[in-house]
Amino acid sequence: MNKSKELFILVSLQDLDIMLREIAEEEELGFETKGKEKLQKARDELARQLSPSVLHTYQRLSKHYKRVVVPVKDDVCLGCFVKLPTSVGARGKEDITLYRCENCGRFLYWLD
Ligand SMILES: [Zn+2]
Numbered sequence: 001m002n003k004s005k006e007l008f009i010l011v012s013l014q015d016l017d018i019m020l021r022e023i024a025e026e027e028e029l030g031f032e033t034k035g036k037e038k039l040q041k042a043r044d045e046l047a048r049q050l051s052p053s054v055l056h057t058y059q060r061l062s063k064h065y066k067r068v069v070v071p072v073k074d075d076v077c078l079g080c081f082v083k084l085p086t087s088v089g090a091r092g093k094e095d096i097t098l099y100r101c102e103n104c105g106r107f108l109y110w111l112d
Contacts (some may be wrong), residue, residue, distance in 0.1 A: 003098055007109050009046050010058060010069045010098075016043040017062060054098065061105055069107040080104035 016039055023033045047055055061068040070079035075089040082103040089110075091099075099108045 006050065006054065006098060007069070007107070009049050010054070010107055011109070013043060013046045013050070013058065014062075014067060014069050016046065018066070057100075057105075058107070061107075065104070065106060067106070069109065070101075071111045072108050073111050077101040077104065077106065077108060079106040084108075 020036070020039055020043065023036050023039070026033050050058070058068055065079065067079065070077060072078065072084065072089070075084050075086065076082070077084060079101060080103050082101070084101065088099065088102070093110045100106060101108055
């Protein structure tokens with residue numbers, strides 16, 4: 001799969017997971033919620049499109065971080081705010097593989 005598609009799926013998956021988490025929190029507070037099944041179904045369909053290793057890493061990281069896929073701005077990971085080595089910045093934009101922050105492990109995408 002090409003990187004931009006895989007990244008797009010990852011970011012969408014993350015958005016849905018954040019929405020599902022908010023729904024779960026509302027339910028815990030006793031509010032009635034709607035649309036949870038639809039969201040969950042869409043989420044599962046997206047997850048199936050990812051390569052198993054990427055999905056596995058995503059699931060593992062999402063236990064620790066609210067956002068697992070984060071932007072890079074001026075060579076800084078906006079997940080942990082550590083500056084990336086210049087070589088990563090240069091390759092990360094061009095390369096066809098997904099990049100992860102060497103410090104926090106989050107998936108990266110470049111804002112340019
Ligand atoms: Zn990081």
